[in-house]
Amino acid sequence: MTTLNLETLNQAVSGAVAAIRCNVRLQPAGGPGDKVFPPTYVADDKQNPLKYAHETRRIGGQDVKVVLLDSVASQANRLEDALRAAWEAGQLDFPVVGVDFGSEPGLEDLGLLTTLQTPHRIADALLRDAFWQPSADQAPVPFRHSRDGEAYTLASFKNATAVYRLCPTALVFGVWDSTGPRGGLGSKFQRALVSEVIGVDFSPGVKTASRIDSAAISSGVPIYHLAGDDSDWTLDPVEAEKDKQGKPILYKSSKEQSTGKASAINHSNFRPSKDFTAGGVTFDYAQQTTVLSLPALRRLRFPVSVDGSAIPTASRAAAESAARTALAALALAAIALQRNQGYDLRSRSLLVPESATPLAFEFISSEGGEPITYTVTTQQVLDLFKAASAAAAQLGFAWQRAPLTLKPMPKLVSLIRESRKLAAKSETEAAGSA
Template sequence: MLDSVQSQANRIEEALQDAVDEGRIQIPVVEVDFSDVPVVDPGAEAEGLYEPIGRVTSLEAPHRVADAILRDSELDGVPFRNTPLGKKIGMANLRNATPLFEICPTALLLGIWDSTGPKGGLGTKFQRAMVSEIIGVNASYGTKTSSRIDPLGIRKDAAQIYESMTSDWTLDVTDAKKKSGKAVLKGKDGKPSEANHGNIVPSMSAVSRDGVPLAGGVTIDYAEQMTVLSLPAIRRLRFPIEGKDSREANIAGRTVVAALGLAGAVLAAERGLDLRSRCLLWPTAPLTWELLQTPGQLPQSFELTADAAIKLLEEAVAGAIAANLPWMKEPLILKPAAKLVELVRKSQQLAVQGGEEE
């Protein structure tokens, strides 16, 4: 597995967010704006964040519009989930997908479970209608090596170093931090390596009980990406308007969700496949779709450019608006609650002080 279903979903959302930011598409997005929170230098007397957050949107939050970041934010001083729009999230289900269609249609496409909302485990839940993954074929495990040659030639037993009262570390016992009257060693044993000095002996990556390297990467013959947009899953969605079901609105809403999936996948492909360090993939052929329309018949193949996908989405949205379905064209801006800002501040403070992330 080179890129999982969850990772691919995130890449699709990132591509959609980029398209929103660039003005290429207009889709409903809920945004938490941290820009009013002051940013200060570590050690400053004034309280604020040490690292700016900027904004977090429903396309960037791990759990989409049901994420705790949005839950713990406010609209005009009211907790988001207590606002009329926020309350709608808990009303959504397969027979009433209209609330999510209005606020976060990507949740209908990529799935959502509002398990931390007011209803807990009974919260709004939708399966993924689109899944995508990238696999490597005929993988051969490699071995990772690591080492460091110190240009200064500092030996591991050159001296003991201590936690300093005035800087990061010190050799001077009188300048060292004290605990129970004794100088506090830097790190575990006070070796120069605790301050990132000295050589690191070349080593091989660890292996599992089966002898497979745990961090050595793989070499593959080729990679294959498979993206599936489930039309049967989308057909289950209903879009009542003011409690009344209509065939026109159902078809219009489903068309938008399908068009949004195609646009997201094509826009993600347009960005390239630089998955991570040392994992850059280059397609050997254009992205091709196959429509499985009639059982027993061959699929219909077609290609779709990003511009064509965006036009398709625009036409679908226009049809939904004509059918009186709600559609937010501008982001809904929230502000983080004071307790959320304080939690972020304390976390950043711990990171500055060298605390390890759990």
């Protein structure tokens, strides 16, 4: 069995390997042929009203219909979530930036939202609308006006040290600072790690729905909007909201088509229905394909160390290679950790590996040919990451575990609070159509 160690990974990152690939073949937890529900999208094609993303791909020399079960963006979020869990548990040490809502009344549940959770990582608007405070006796400044914020703003693939120091996951999963001070010219780093899950040779199904009201409530009883509270209802016309002619207004939820019926307030029977546009799918098998592009990492330059000092020319090649290897090890750790978390993609979309095969990384040579396969355990990958980050630290690229913690601006706090109020009102109004 070929052993994957730090020397092997460093040689691969230095140029011997074009990509590291990991393929996992999956089946529904209920067994082959069990129905799975993919993510839904707006159906904008009248000739093809299916709400799933599907297409024809060439597989094994044949045209095969495939359906998207988990997108590249969704997979990135799951990989980052796996890293977040390991970071919080102390299994991995690497930098994150976070906005702390823990001291904001009513928003304590948000806690510390880090760059492993924000959609645009270090370029996210949550960080843009947050303060950094150097010390208790110094005034807070907007993050983008701080030393670290300005360093990120000016970062590029020609000098990516600031991103490596503050948010290395942005160099793995990609980031574009398109809404920052430089607009479309803001720092942009391509995804190095890409993953996707598809269902191969799929057939769409049908979803049924119905409900029998246990209290036998009739849909013929008129229901009115309660005066003074648009989200509540009443049977009494006297208590009802009135129109300009003084007539009681029949109740209608935000989604219910009919008005004044008990179904609008989630009572009475629901007529059995069939949905052919999002009725789930069956398939031969599901395939997760994950690829780490090493050329994407090799494009990154690190002319200065994390403390800002220039790296001597004689040692720069080794230092840059060590930094890139640490990023590659971080990506491999994300793959291993996500596999441990499993493939529970959403409701009625639980997948499991088709066979009990260990985690394997395929190293694809830059010169082509058959890949070299390394079979590893999660612990071996975590140990590899620790070795790679330690080696990078010795050459000027040490990572700090303690997060760079920001405080939300008052306007951001107000925006979230008002958004929650609006969401709560909308949920109440929509409850009748559930």
